[in-house]
Amino acid sequence: GAGVSQSPSNKVTEKGKDVELRCDPISGHTALYWYRQSLGQGLEFLIYFQGNSAPDKSGLPSDRFSAERTGGSVSTLTIQRTQQEDSAVYLCASSRGTSVYQETQYFGPGTRLLVL
């Protein structure tokens, strides 16, 4: 596919359960971002991967959130012991990451998470 893909598109889970969200960036893009969009809120930055560098985790809201990126491609965002306030749309974006200037970020369709 030509764009960023995410799975699942929708996820309903019970409070306290763990969830894993997956992002497949555009092939060749070295930069990958996770954002969260809560109802009535703007987009919130979560974490940023750039090549083999240590990820920028400064946006993760708590230690229940973690993300990894295997082989510099696919990324998984894990939320442990989910809470109702975790309900949101989780968006993944990627960019070429080859320029010192800010680059266009291409977004996936998002995963809609509902914690009951």
Place this chain on the structure above:
Amino acid sequence: GEDVEQSLFLSVREGDSSVINCTYTDSSSTYLYWYKQEPGAGLQLLTYIFSNMDMKQDQRLTVLLNKKDKHLSLRIADTQTGDSAIYFCAESGRDDKIIFGKGTRLHILP
């Protein structure tokens, strides 16, 4: 801290021009963006402007930047029903992070 503000709703008649406004706080921003989000879809980059520019035009879209007032606007000429969406203003913050506003929902009246 960095912040981006925009109004939440805008209603415009079909054929009229839509103007969506945004203010930001980070004077060191190098790029400012407009993204469009249609129902059930991801964000789509509409246009962006370098901070050393005042205006950028791309077909029906015109972006105006007032760096002194930290004010950004998006004008959509001849608004169509397909323009109905949420429009996000965003600025490039530090370390390649993009800071988004809450989005303006554009509603097209017949």
